[in-house]
Amino acid sequence: MTTSRITEEAFRQVLRDGMPSGAALPFEVTTLERGHVVLRLPTGTGDLRPGDTVAGPVLFALADLAVYAAVMTSLGPMPLAVTTDATIHFLRRPRAGFLVARARLLKEGRRLVVGDVTIENEGEEGGPVAHAVMTYSVPPDRGTAP
Amino acid sequence: MTTSRITEEAFRQVLRDGMPSGAALPFEVTTLERGHVVLRLPTGTGDLRPGDTVAGPVLFALADLAVYAAVMTSLGPMPLAVTTDATIHFLRRPRAGFLVARARLLKEGRRLVVGDVTIENEGEEGGPVAHAVMTYSVPPDRGTAP
Amino acid sequence: MTTSRITEEAFRQVLRDGMPSGAALPFEVTTLERGHVVLRLPTGTGDLRPGDTVAGPVLFALADLAVYAAVMTSLGPMPLAVTTDATIHFLRRPRAGFLVARARLLKEGRRLVVGDVTIENEGEEGGPVAHAVMTYSVPPDRGTAP
């Protein structure tokens, strides 16, 4: 069963309600299936760091957003799910342009959900520019309380 | 010998020259010694996530900036030093207000520099809100080329 | 209050009861205070890897053991506390001889306990040979059930 338990609109509403920095990211949702999310983010000169590559925090924010969405494809809207740990490896120089993040869930526990995500430069070969693993903690009340 | 090999002004120049998102962060430099950096960042409502805590990517950006500065206290200005891996643990709910990041270097190698950083809510007890470990790769030409 | 909630003998009993590989490690307990543990492990030729340095899994096992003990200094005997994530950085070449692991707790939550640990070659300067951060999950029944 691969139907997502959250719609794109409901996910965007979670961001608008409580996470303005996420809502402000101009991302597109390419795939939203249970345990599997693909986001696409345009980046430009404001996102760069020395060496004309996309800054690490931009990649981190995209990775975090993709896994946050993936968690909700499994558990439904759960704004209060929080990242407890995140490990990101920067693998190649990411260039400005479209970044594509593909997240999948590795574990869907009652208390902890773990996912990983690879980020690629759209249309470029050579492999991912970043890989991240992230754990989200599911609140005891499943995060639905305000 | 604890004298930093980069001044605050030179560090800010590195950001202005190539990393607009870092230059835009309204941080203060509290300590800048060799291998030891303390930054202080005000946060507000735009930085929050559901639960009224500071969003993870904001903490990541601050941690990354503090270790980036710490690397340059040891090696001098080196804009092209790049993060190769980063692991962050979110420990407590960070509230809006001043965040204080304390970075130290654990290893100063010719090719890799490793540091860790703890982030606290200024004036609050109860321990750090986040801890991160990060590796920076030193470019073969030591990052001084444009 | 810094009194450990587990004695060295009770910690060794936890290992003998359920973790023969831990019980078999010839470690000494140097410090066992609440949230703070120091272990000392002799290593020899059987622990080496190419380059005549101590193999990574030996360092990982020591780091894991030190944080496992640290968790129980806070929570009391809790054999079923389990590692959920661990990140280790290998910083310098560890030589055979005594390794000293110093663990501290960064967060003592009801569900997750996070600690970090540095490992040094006893009697050598130049900084730690490894640093690890680890999360332990506290079972709902606090791990006291068989």
Place this chain on the structure above:
Amino acid sequence: MTTSRITEEAFRQVLRDGMPSGAALPFEVTTLERGHVVLRLPTGTGDLRPGDTVAGPVLFALADLAVYAAVMTSLGPMPLAVTTDATIHFLRRPRAGFLVARARLLKEGRRLVVGDVTIENEGEEGGPVAHAVMTYSVPPDRGTAP
């Protein structure tokens, strides 16, 4: 081109020559292709921890070995390649029996090689018991010197 640049026998020789703890692991090599390695390890009562699950350090050692082999499928025999960082997530309770580790390379750089690995209990559904990401540093002389 997927042909491994190291044979199983050459890999075992690297372990016998310099890493007795790796050579002592009773693993089988199921797949050895360029950038892709599958190892199979029997585990028994000596490998357990409280809760009758396989101890974390055993999983770490298997993950490390699989990525070490994967590095050499790309670079050829390179005993002195060393792990610089490793992050492992323990996802489900691993039971004694055969563990299967599948490693792939995410980046094959001149200085750093990054891979990840998933470990499963053979014949069980429900997803991986562990996931790890590891970086190996390639020595300047490519690790062939004694």
